[in-house]
Amino acid sequence: MPKTKTERVTISLCPPVDLGGEPGWIPFDAPSLVGESLRFVSGEPDGNRFRARYYRDAEQHLHARIWFGPETEGPPGHAHGGAVAAVMDEALGLAAWAAGYPIVVGNLNVSFRNMLPLQKVVTVESRVISAEGRKVMVHGRIFSGETVYAEAECLCITIPGK
Ligand SMILES: CCCCCCCC(=O)SCCNC(=O)CCNC(=O)[C@H](O)C(C)(C)COP(=O)(O)OP(=O)(O)OC[C@H]1O[C@@H](n2cnc3c(N)ncnc32)[C@H](O)[C@@H]1OP(=O)(O)O
Numbered sequence: 052m053p054k055t056k057t058e059r060v061t062i063s064l065c066p067p068v069d070l071g072g073e074p075g076w077i078p079f080d081a082p083s084l085v086g087e088s089l090r091f092v093s094g095e096p097d098g099n100r101f102r103a104r105y106y107r108d109a110e111q112h113l114h115a116r117i118w119f120g121p122e123t124e125g126p127p128g129h130a131h132g133g134a135v136a137a138v139m140d141e142a143l144g145l146a147a148w149a150a151g152y153p154i155v156v157g158n159l160n161v162s163f164r165n166m167l168p169l170q171k172v173v174t175v176e177s178r179v180i181s182a183e184g185r186k187v188m189v190h191g192r193i194f195s196g197e198t199v200y201a202e203a204e205c206l207c208i209t210i211p212g213k
Contacts (some may be wrong), residue, residue, distance in 0.1 A: 085145065102117070103118075103141075
């Protein structure tokens with residue numbers, strides 16, 4: 052019988068990143084609003100996948116600083132499209148929750164405008180565009196400086212009874 056070998060896998064964490072907001076942004080306590088729903092993107096704040104921090108501005112619009120770590124890689128050195136979509140799903144869904152609508156995402160339309168380099172802190176901005184009946188439309192984009200990496204339209208549907 053072959054001997055079993057115990058292998059120790061060492062995962063080295065990337066160094067801390069600055070997820071600080073703009074002047075006038077107030078940190079937004081997303082977990083206290085939606086808890087575990089944020090695990091996929093925001094669940095490992097010191098890990099190598101995503102690092103995220105949420106804020107609201109004076110007009111109550113939700114913003115996020117997001118770092119795409121090496122575990123989000125798709126094309127070499129750049130974020131996977133699904134990783135970008137996951138951030139849009141969480142951030143725009145959360146924007147609806149933060150505006151007072153208990154929702155799930157029914158439809159998410161993402162346009163990938165530029166390849167997003169790994170280990171870069173980018174900003175997500177969001178706007179609740181409309182709310183009619185159970186349908187809440189949220190728009191958002193991921194950008195850094197003048198470069199827009201992705202834009203999204205997110206149709207959120209309120210959950211009856213919430
Ligand atoms: C938690 C906050 C931070 C994290 C956010 C994370 C967000 C998520 O990822 S949620 C997970 C991903 N989303 C899901 O799993 C949702 C799965 N889908 C569902 O549960 C259901 O289809 C649901 C709830 C959206 C709608 O079902 P149901 O409650 O039966 O409503 P239904 O009658 O079909 O639709 C209500 C209205 O919305 C419209 N609608 C529903 N889905 C869509 C869609 N995909 N596209 C367009 N319109 C839609 C319907 O046409 C209907 O319109 P109208 O009232 O004018 O007839």
